[in-house]
Amino acid sequence: MSATSRSGGARSPGLIPPPTRADGRRAAPALDVTGLRKEFDGRTVLDGIDLHVPEGTVFSLLGPNGAGKTTTVAILSTLLAPDGGRARVAGYDLVRQSESVRSVIGVTGQFAAVDPLLTAEENLRLMADLAHLDRATGRRRTAELLDAFDLTKAARRTVGTLSGGMRRKLDLAMTLVGEPRLLFLDEPTTGLDPRSRRTVWETVRRLVDEQRVTVFLTTQYLEEADHLADRIAVLDRGRIVAEGTADDLKRRVPGGHIRLHFPDRAALRAAAALLDSGTADPEALTLRVPGDGGIPALRAVLDVLGEAAVPADRLSVHTPDLDDVFLALTGPGTHSEEHAR
Amino acid sequence: MSAAALALRDSRTMLRRVLLHARRYPSLSLSVLIMPVTMLLLFTFAFGGALGAGLTGGSGPGSAAGSGADYIDYIAPGIMLMAATAGSLSVAVGVCVDMTGGIVNRFRTMSISRTAFLTGHVVGAVLQTMAGVVLVTVVAVLIGFRPDASPLEWLAALGLLTLVALALAWLSAGFGLVARTVESASNMPMPLQFLPFLGSAVVTPETMPAGLRWFAEHQPFTPVIETLRGLLTGDGIGTDGPVALAWCTGLVLVGHLWARRAFHRSAAGR
Numbered sequence: 224m225s226a227t228s229r230s231g232g233a234r235s236p237g238l239i240p241p242p243t244r245a246d247g248r249r250a251a252p253a254l255d256v257t258g259l260r261k262e263f264d265g266r267t268v269l270d271g272i273d274l275h276v277p278e279g280t281v282f283s284l285l286g287p288n289g290a291g292k293t294t295t296v297a298i299l300s301t302l303l304a305p306d307g308g309r310a311r312v313a314g315y316d317l318v319r320q321s322e323s324v325r326s327v328i329g330v331t332g333q334f335a336a337v338d339p340l341l342t343a344e345e346n347l348r349l350m351a352d353l354a355h356l357d358r359a360t361g362r363r364r365t366a367e368l369l370d371a372f373d374l375t376k377a378a379r380r381t382v383g384t385l386s387g388g389m390r391r392k393l394d395l396a397m398t399l400v401g402e403p404r405l406l407f408l409d410e411p412t413t414g415l416d417p418r419s420r421r422t423v424w425e426t427v428r429r430l431v432d433e434q435r436v437t438v439f440l441t442t443q444y445l446e447e448a449d450h451l452a453d454r455i456a457v458l459d460r461g462r463i464v465a466e467g468t469a470d471d472l473k474r475r476v477p478g479g480h481i482r483l484h485f486p487d488r489a490a491l492r493a494a495a496a497l498l499d500s501g502t503a504d505p506e507a508l509t510l511r512v513p514g515d516g517g518i519p520a521l522r523a524v525l526d527v528l529g530e531a532a533v534p535a536d537r538l539s540v541h542t543p544d545l546d547d548v549f550l551a552l553t554g555p556g557t558h559s560e561e562h563a564r
Numbered sequence: 565m566s567a568a569a570l571a572l573r574d575s576r577t578m579l580r581r582v583l584l585h586a587r588r589y590p591s592l593s594l595s596v597l598i599m600p601v602t603m604l605l606l607f608t609f610a611f612g613g614a615l616g617a618g619l620t621g622g623s624g625p626g627s628a629a630g631s632g633a634d635y636i637d638y639i640a641p642g643i644m645l646m647a648a649t650a651g652s653l654s655v656a657v658g659v660c661v662d663m664t665g666g667i668v669n670r671f672r673t674m675s676i677s678r679t680a681f682l683t684g685h686v687v688g689a690v691l692q693t694m695a696g697v698v699l700v701t702v703v704a705v706l707i708g709f710r711p712d713a714s715p716l717e718w719l720a721a722l723g724l725l726t727l728v729a730l731a732l733a734w735l736s737a738g739f740g741l742v743a744r745t746v747e748s749a750s751n752m753p754m755p756l757q758f759l760p761f762l763g764s765a766v767v768t769p770e771t772m773p774a775g776l777r778w779f780a781e782h783q784p785f786t787p788v789i790e791t792l793r794g795l796l797t798g799d800g801i802g803t804d805g806p807v808a809l810a811w812c813t814g815l816v817l818v819g820h821l822w823a824r825r826a827f828h829r830s831a832a833g834r
Binding site for chain 1: 570573574577580581584585588589665666667669670671672673674675676831
């Protein structure tokens with residue numbers, strides 16, 4: 224895709240000067256992280272992670288609860304100091320130039336960071352003032368964002384009275400007031416209904432496609448990463464255990480299969496003898512036959528069973544998804560050993 | 565824009581936010597206005613007779629006699645000081661509510677002045693507090709308080725009260741930052757608001773038992789009250805003036821540094 228083809232340039236700002244915004248701030252939204260470490264009370268939460276995110280792409284950090292996703296976002300958005308490693312955010316050194324880092328990032332965390340005592344419109348105006356926009360621009364941005372997030376009707380309502388989904392949308396809208404070049408979204412759709420989730424996804428996609436914003440997204444929803452991300456890294460117990468495109472990751476786990484269900488053990492035994500590549504499960508009375516789920520493969524299997532008159536009840540086709548990746552790559556210990564964060 | 569100009573702009577934005585909160589949820593702000601007036605009326609009309617009688621022979625304002633009309637000249641500066649402590653509760657609660665929500669983390673990831681958030685809360689509380697001070701002073705004059713202060717002395721008195729309000733607001737911002745719950749944040753400034761009672765606000769320390777009397781004479785609010793009396797009704801502030809000023813500036817400084825440090829630590833130690 225075109226967004227990734229420019230990645231080489233974005234990663235070496237010495238060769239291609241970063242674009243300059245109207246207000247003169249540098250904007251080179253790429254994330255370059257090596258060996259990032261963080262400990263809490265002697266317990267290692269991030270154990271040397273490397274991340275490289277080209278400008279104008281969506282990068283997803285995928286992992287179970289407690290893997291260190293939120294800690295990573297907190298560090299990269301200057302909320303927490305790292306204990307080790309190096310990180311450049313939009314070309315700026317995370318630690319030494321944190322003020323500059325803050326000028327180009329926007330963060331929407333897991334919990335709605337809105338002012339519940341103000342109205343939706345006042346919240347956005349507050350952000351406009353803090354982004355040092357002039358009055359007219361602030362008013363215009365506020366109106367645009369209320370419209371874009373379908374919040375115009377709720378503009379004068381106190382945020383405390385809004386639904387959870389509306390608050391999350393407002394939260395994201397507030398983050399966008401300052402037109403960040405690099406957007407951190409920490410589990411942006413956790414707890415949202417499907418419709419609001421779609422809205423968030425569409426917004427993210429539009430920001431990337433139309434304004435070349437870079438998005439760093441954490442999620443525990445594989446579907447979300449699959450849908451949005453150009454590249455995905457799987458974080459498990461403070462380490463990156465896999466990285467690549469969704470397809471890369473899917474290729475790394477055993478492929479798809481056809482699952483056949485039989486009425487009794489005799490039928491299952493007969494089928495297993497005919498289809499010797501299959502794996503029988505006598506308990507569930509099923510046979511797993513490797514295959515990509517295409518029609519020729521299906522027909523071949525059904526023909527074999529039909530000719531031998533083996534009765535099969537039904538079949539299901541299983542294509543590999545990120546769930547397989549997730550479960551294959553993140554150890555079973557991960558889910559029980561939940562960290563505090 | 566220079567760093568100072570940006571800090572000023574951000575603080576003004578944060579102040580606007582705090583005042584908007586006060587306008588939308590006026591119960592805390594109203595109590596800052598109403599409590600001191602209630603205290604004034606209570607002490608003048610309900611307790612004034614007995615307390616005023618007890619003052620006779622005390623060294624307080626010198627001419628204190630046993631009648632309620634004169635006792636108001638003694639109690640009014642005390643109540644004005646109490647009014648100056650009234651805003652501390654709203655700072656502690658306001659800061660703590662913000663800290664327990666997500667909005668402060670949002671502020672921290674934005675390119676804005678680091679102290680604007682606290683400055684907004686503190687200045688907002690001082691403005692509301694001083695409105696309460698002015699109101700209670702007007703009511704005091706209406707019911708018989710007869711100060712003989714020159715405009716300059718009035719200005720000095722209000723300046724000193726502003727300094728008191730500022731010191732307590734910074735300390736209370738610190739309370740709001742270290743408190744784990746809004747309930748405990750609202751309790752923490754209580755002792756500060758009670759302190760004037762254990763000084764010369766209501767009665768002269770001479771009438772107290774020895775230990776308490778020593779405390780009353782050496783706690784920071786007593787020189788402040790005596791300075792107010794000197795400025796408004798008496799004929800000089802003696803050494804109380806410099807002592808009061810030293811206490812107030814010291815507390816502003818300590819409160820400010822402590823609150824800033826607590827704000828900084830609250831980010832790193834999450």
